[in-house]
Amino acid sequence: MLNQHNNNLSWKKEFMAGLIGYFTTVYIVAVNSQILESAGLPLESGMVATILASAVGCLIMAMYANAPMVLIPGMGVNALFAYSIVEGTGLDFSQGLAVVIVAGLLFIVTAFTRLGDWLKVAIPDSLKHAITVGLGLFLTLIGLEKGGLVVRGEHSLITLGNPSSAIVITSLLTLFIGIFLFTRNVPGNFLVTMIAGTIIAAFTGVLNDRGNMISLEEQSWVFMPDFSAITSFGFWMAVFPLAIVLIFENMGLIHGQLNMLEQENKFKRSYQATAFASIMSGFFGTSPTVSSAESAAVIASGGKSGRAALTMGVLFLGTLLFIPWISMVPSTAIAPILIIVGALMVQNIKEIPLHDLTEAMPAFLIIVMIPFTYSIADGMAFGFIAYPIVKFAIGKQRELSTPVVLIAMVFLIEFIMRSLGH
16 A cells, blocks of 8 residues: 555656656747748648657657656757758758658667767767857857847848847847746746747737647648658768767766766666657657757656656647647747757857867867858868867877767868869
């Protein structure tokens, strides 16, 4: 009888942790779908894709790894997919999904072999952290654009948006609310920010029209990725940056979360579950899912097993019923979330040894070139190419690993081919 009572208490605690995790991350449905819309996917279809990928990812984590992690399309990863892979390489949306699946397969190879551990040691931490910081600045730039806070300048690339416009005023008010809620650590702060931003938009006249219910006849629940470009060099130059980001971002996130949970023994299966989920994302029509940083909120709320992840998976499926209301959320309510997430990612700069210029200079190139070229892949290329050059220049070539040199050569060859018009 006592065991039954303890089990009921455990289920209740796990359910509450899952509920908190869901409300902490459900904002991703509106945010990710607007980014996918930039890649050519209709807004409502992007919402369905985001919901299904998140739900299935959480269920895989629950059933396979028995860990309380929430899997949602990664912030930064979605920008890489939409702006660098689809818009930046000339691939269409279906071909971009093929890139997601191939990158996911490479992710799986590292999850089931020792290749992952080898790469973890071989790729310098400074470059890994620089990618995160660069992604953060890129998300911030996208948020500033979506909120009308920066626009194309008459005598410069960008300039300040019109401070008196309804869009800018709405974005700024929502941003201030978001910063206040986040710094006060209010539960579900991004969700509350999004709701508040939508209400403000209604008063300022920039609210979107209400959408329609998803039609079972019209909605495609599963996408067929197009592998027609797989033999092209450009396809693989899209695969490698995505695979690199997926592998190292998830390594860091999962390790930190399980360390917080004091269940490091679950790393292997959790990492493998994340790899499986990333491949499924390509068939649902979205950028890959990752183990979200918000999983820390689930763990802090008492989530210790897959029951919390199962709860989140079921709740995400129920979100399909709310798509007409989610589609009302305007860009002015999404922009502040992108800016705040960007600020969080930029904090990784403190992990870069700025006193060592052989590490700092390549990292700096990644950080500035990602937003300034509006391409995550190109920004990464500058840093990876510079890294071996700087090390050779001062006689520290022994610090170079084979993977870093190979990646640098691949990026360099791609630049050369692009300059020749191929």
